[in-house]
Amino acid sequence: xxxxxxxxxxxxxxxxxxxxxxxxxxxNDVVRESLECEQETxxxxxxxxxxxxxxxxxxxxxxxxxxxxxxRLQGYQELDVSPSKEKVQFLTMxxxxxxxxxxxxELEIKEERKSRLK
Numbered sequence: 455x456x457x458x459x460x461x462x463x464x465x466x467x468x469x470x471x472x473x474x475x476x477x478x479x480x481x482n483d484v485v486r487e488s489l490e491c492e493q494e495t496x497x498x499x500x501x502x503x504x505x506x507x508x509x510x511x512x513x514x515x516x517x518x519x520x521x522x523x524x525x526r527l528q529g530y531q532e533l534d535v536s537p538s539k540e541k542v543q544f545l546t547m548x549x550x551x552x553x554x555x556x557x558x559x560e561l562e563i564k565e566e567r568k569s570r571l572k
Contacts, residue, residue: 460513460514461511461512461513462511462512462514462517463510463511464503464504464507464509464510464511464512465504465510467512467517468500468503468504471500472497472500477496480496481495481496481497482495482496482497483495483496485499485521486499486520486521486522486523486525487523488523488524488525489523489524494525499520499521502520502525503517503520506526
């Protein structure tokens with residue numbers, strides 16, 4: 455589960471954005487096109503977030519999901535983004551394998567270059 459430090463108060467976020475001079479000048483800019491090719495302005499997207507999102511605080515991942523073609527992340531509740539011990543071990547093994555494969559490929563490229571120079 456995400457910690458509260460990874461979330462921000464939704465009303466404060468939208469209020470700060472709407473009061474910012476830069477963002478205020480771009481409220482009528484199209485920031486999203488839906489799967490049905492409908493366009494949404496920045497202002498209407500912020501209003502949709504305020505109307506649709508029912509919790510007082512929002513994560514950056516949830517906020518950015520509103521800019522996607524679908525308009526929000528699908529199936530996102532309280533996603534646990536911290537990997538389990540098994541996943542960390544698997545990722546470490548996968549990263550090591552990738553690293554070894556990259557090292558081997560680099561050696562092959564160097565050898566090929568050397569043979570071309572001879």
